[in-house]
Amino acid sequence: MDIFDILKKGKSETVEFKAGFNKETIISLVAFANTKGGKVIIGVGDKGRVTGIEAGPETVQRYLNEVKVATYPQILPNIDEHEIEGRTVLVFEISEYPVKPISFKNRYYKRVKNSNHLLTLDEIVDLQQQSLNVSYDAYPLDENLSSLDTALLENFVETTNSRGRINLQDDLLTNLTKLKLVQVGKPTLAVMLLFGNHGYSIHIGRFKSEETIIDDLLIKDPLLAALDEAMIFIKKHISLSYRFDGSLKRKETWQYPLEGIRELLLNSVVHRDYKHTSDIVIKIFDDRIVFTNPGRIYGNLTIEDLERDDYVSSIRNKLLAESFYLMGDIEKYGTGFIRIRKMMADYPGVSFNISETGDFFKVEMRHTPTKTPIKLKPDLPENLPENLPVIQTQIIENILIDPKITYNELADITGKTRETIRIHIKKLKELNLIKRIGPDKGGYWEVRDVRK
Numbered sequence: 001m002d003i004f005d006i007l008k009k010g011k012s013e014t015v016e017f018k019a020g021f022n023k024e025t026i027i028s029l030v031a032f033a034n035t036k037g038g039k040v041i042i043g044v045g046d047k048g049r050v051t052g053i054e055a056g057p058e059t060v061q062r063y064l065n066e067v068k069v070a071t072y073p074q075i076l077p078n079i080d081e082h083e084i085e086g087r088t089v090l091v092f093e094i095s096e097y098p099v100k101p102i103s104f105k106n107r108y109y110k111r112v113k114n115s116n117h118l119l120t121l122d123e124i125v126d127l128q129q130q131s132l133n134v135s136y137d138a139y140p141l142d143e144n145l146s147s148l149d150t151a152l153l154e155n156f157v158e159t160t161n162s163r164g165r166i167n168l169q170d171d172l173l174t175n176l177t178k179l180k181l182v183q184v185g186k187p188t189l190a191v192m193l194l195f196g197n198h199g200y201s202i203h204i205g206r207f208k209s210e211e212t213i214i215d216d217l218l219i220k221d222p223l224l225a226a227l228d229e230a231m232i233f234i235k236k237h238i239s240l241s242y243r244f245d246g247s248l249k250r251k252e253t254w255q256y257p258l259e260g261i262r263e264l265l266l267n268s269v270v271h272r273d274y275k276h277t278s279d280i281v282i283k284i285f286d287d288r289i290v291f292t293n294p295g296r297i298y299g300n301l302t303i304e305d306l307e308r309d310d311y312v313s314s315i316r317n318k319l320l321a322e323s324f325y326l327m328g329d330i331e332k333y334g335t336g337f338i339r340i341r342k343m344m345a346d347y348p349g350v351s352f353n354i355s356e357t358g359d360f361f362k363v364e365m366r367h368t369p370t371k372t373p374i375k376l377k378p379d380l381p382e383n384l385p386e387n388l389p390v391i392q393t394q395i396i397e398n399i400l401i402d403p404k405i406t407y408n409e410l411a412d413i414t415g416k417t418r419e420t421i422r423i424h425i426k427k428l429k430e431l432n433l434i435k436r437i438g439p440d441k442g443g444y445w446e447v448r449d450v451r452k
Contacts, residue, residue: 003041003082003084003089003091004084006039006041007041007044007048007050007084008048010047010048010114011046011048011114012113012114013035013036013038013111013112013113013114014032014036014037014038014039014111015038015039015041015114016028016032016038016039016040016041016114017040017041017044017045017046017047017048018040018041018042018043018044019042019043019044019045019046019051019053020042020043020053021042021053021063021066021090023070023104025040025042025063025092026066026067026070026071026104027104027109027116028040028111028116029067029071029075029077029092029094030071030075030102030103030104030108030109031109031110031111031116031117032094032096032111033075033094033095033096033097033100033102034096034097034100034101034102034108034109034110034111034119034127035096035110035111035300036096036111036300037093037094037095037096038093038094038111039091039092039093039094040077040091040092041089041090041091041092042055042089042090042091042092043055043087043088043089043090044089050084050085050087050089051087052084052086052087052088052089053087053088053089053090054088055081055088055090060079060081060090063079063090063092064076064077064079070104070105071102071103071104072102072103072106073097073099073102075094075097075102077092077093077094078092078093078094079091079092079093080093098131099131100127100128100130100131101119101124101127101128101131108123108124108127110123110127122273122275122295122359125275126298126299126316129316130299130314135190135315135316135317135318135319136189136273136274136275136316136317137188137189137190137193137274137316137317137318137319137320138180138183138188138189138190138318138319139188139189140183140184140186140187140188141186141187141188141189141192142186143186143187143192143196145173145182145187147196147197148187148191148192148195148196149195149196149222149225150172152194152195152222152224152225153172153176153195154172155224156194156195156224156323156327157172157175159327159328160326160327163326163327163328165325165326165328166326176191179319179322179323179326180319181194181319181323188319189274190317190319190320190323191319193222193223193269193274193320194222194223194224194320194323195222195224196222197220197222198222199220199277200220200274200277200279200280201218201219201220201279201280202218202219202226202230202268202269202279202280202282203216203217203218203219203279203280203281203282204216204217204219204230204233204234204281204282204283204284205217205281205282205283205284206237206284207283207284207285208285208286209285214237215237217229217230217233218279223269223320226269227262227265227266227269230265230282231258231261231262231265234261234282234284234289235254235258237284238254238255238256238284238289239254239255240252240253240254240255241253255350255367256289256347256350256365256367257340257343257344257346257347257350259339259343260339260340260343260344260352260365261289261365262329263336263339263340263343264291264340264363264365265291266324266329266330266336267291267293267336267337267363268280268282268291268293269320270315270317270320270321270324270330271293271295271298271315271316271317271361272293272294272295272316272317272361273293273294273295273296273298273316273359274294274317275295276294276295276359277294278294278360279294280292280293280294287366287367287368288364288365288366288367289364289365290362290363290364290365291362291363291364291365292357292360292361292362293360293361293362294359294360295316295359295360295361296356296359296360296361297314297356297361298314298315298316299314300314301313301314303354303355303356306337306354307337307354309338309341311337313335337354340352349367349368349369350365350366350367350368351365351366351368352364352365352366353366379400380393380396380397380400381396381433381447381448384396384433385431389424391414391416391420391424392424392427392428392433394413394414395410395414395421395424395425395428395434396428396433396434396447398410398413399434399445399447400447403444403445403446404443404444404445405445407421407422407425432448433447433448434446434447434448435448
């Protein structure tokens with residue numbers, strides 16, 4: 001990008017301005033090296049005004065030496081000199097470093113939007129794991145393999161083979177070793193999470209308000225069993241309605257897409273930070289369900305990235321992700337939120353929001369009713385005309401359930417326009433199948449028996 005374009009766009013996640021060279025310059029370079037790389041332009045004020053600096057060959061070399069001495073592992077930025085409006089500016093450019101984290105005098109920084117932030121201890125550990133391509137759930141534990149749930153292990157092998165993504169034909173120990181779930185004869189954290197006693201919990205509650213809890217469940221079982229338990233509890237506490245589309249068979253409509261709920265459960269157990277012992281917390285309210293996970297977004301991903309369909313996933317617990325992928329629970333890495341958004345296309349009253357609070361990742365799925373559900377199919381009058389259109393049958397069914405139903409509600413339920421509903425109601429009145437009792441406001445509909 002041209003230097004003038006950079007100055008015009010201003011400071012950003014990858015660009016910093018400094019009037020002169022100082023320790024803040026090196027901190028910015030360190031932050032860039034630990035994030036996505038970037039440029040520090042020396043001789044430019046905070047608001048992009050060119051002030052210039054005095055810079056000879058010895059000055060540039062001194063700056064490079066100061067950067068090398070103050071950083072570990074040592075970094076060496078590229079430096080380009082530019083003349084702008086008769087003034088000299090230096091552009092220090094550093095790429096994202098493959099070995100992280102880089103420190104400035106034993107302190108570690110990252111770039112967030114247009115400023116530098118000191119890394120927490122957890123973030124330092126995460127960066128090191130990413131740099132070394134180490135997965136936290138691959139850590140071997142001093143546990144006995146005999147404590148693993150054999151039935152869950154056998155079900156895992158059977159399910160995995162049925163999906164066709166890998167063929168496991170050896171004994172259980174050999175299979176687990178092949179999948180790196182057992183390393184040097186010791187169970188990893190991942191295998192204990194999936195099939196054993198692990199000490200982590202999923203805490204689910206049904207709330208009437210933030211202060212009033214109706215029901216709750218603390219799940220400590222192996223993850224393969226815990227997911228099913230969690231789904232059963234959630235289904236127990238979200239609403240289910242029935243809808244008729246003119247056919248004899250009713251359609252079930254859950255308050256939220258069940259596949260989306262399971263996707264969020266998988267996201268919770270696969271991407272949570274197991275360095276923290278806090279529970280995964282799921283709160284179910286009348287109009288929303290909230291998932292709260294220990295651990296912020298992993299890697300360089302941001303909330304804005306997750307809201308797009310082209311993000312590239314960073315995986316904190318690779319063995320867990322691989323295991324659920326082999327079982328078919330995860331179709332493709334890094335597509336969970338994309339799939340949820342597609343599922344929600346059939347749920348116009350449901351939305352979801354992603355956020356971070358402290359050291360926790362939160363997803364809220366909210367339900368705003370847009371239609372009046374039909375819960376039971378009513379008994380229709382006998383001897384209705386055989387050629388009665390489906391839309392007119394639907395109108396009669398809904399009037400029988402709710403005599404005060406409005407044109408707009410009928411339009412929402414049937415998926416037709418208000419004008420279409422008005423035309424068909426007029427025809428039903430002409431056939432003496434329905435009658436309006438009372439005024440438009442405060443009145444109600446009556447279904448007439450054609451035999452009378």
